[in-house]
Amino acid sequence: MAKRVDEVLRRLKIAAPQPGQSGQPEPAEPVCPKCGGAGYICRDVPLGHPYFGKAFECECLIAKREAQAFTELQELSNLVDFRHKTFAAFNAKAVGVAEAFRVCSAYAEDPGGWLVLVGPVGCGKTHLAAAIANRYLALGGKPFFVNVPELLDHLRSTYAPNSGVSYDERFEEVRNAELLILDDLGTESGTEWAREKIYQIFNRRYNSEAPTVVTMNPREYGRLDERVKSRLQDAAISRVIEMRDAQDYRQRKARRR
């Protein structure tokens, strides 16, 4: 049987994993009773049946691949560090956050248009933005969560250090994201170049009415590029939520501990 599966794998041009290849003993996983750990099964059909001799992926392999795809998506979405920032982990009873919590929760279920969260440092807006992304990811969507100053730094260098993805590809990935979350939009990196990049992102998102979430503090909101501001203020596409009365969410949380 094992030999058979090896042959099948060769035919499928899928490399069979070599045991202990990494030099580290693999953690003991329960062996799948259906395929004995091979990942593929042959159906019990008579000779001549179209399925005879064909290898089918076992459900354990499918489940494993789905779990891997989810982790990869989480990495691609830049959500690994923010994976615990969920709606369930958010204190919705805190002062001044109720409306934002309600709107963000609803938005995550079916993102449409733009959502702009304006509030002071520590009001919980980043948590809510990440919660939207996490929920959307859990629903099978592909969010892209990005901190704006980091994005600009990233774009400035021609190539992403780890991914090998070129600047153009990265920029297109951001502009065309299914659901884009831009955390901490501001003017601090206010070079002409950065302003242009930000404008290009918003212009594309505006023209294609692509779901977009933005967080920023009120001071930065007042100083935005007029071209971006006019789009953010267009009520036909954009909803601005001011978390004006929210107190410092992180400090309050720390005090509670």
Ligand SMILES: [Zn+2]
């Ligand atoms: Zn199996």
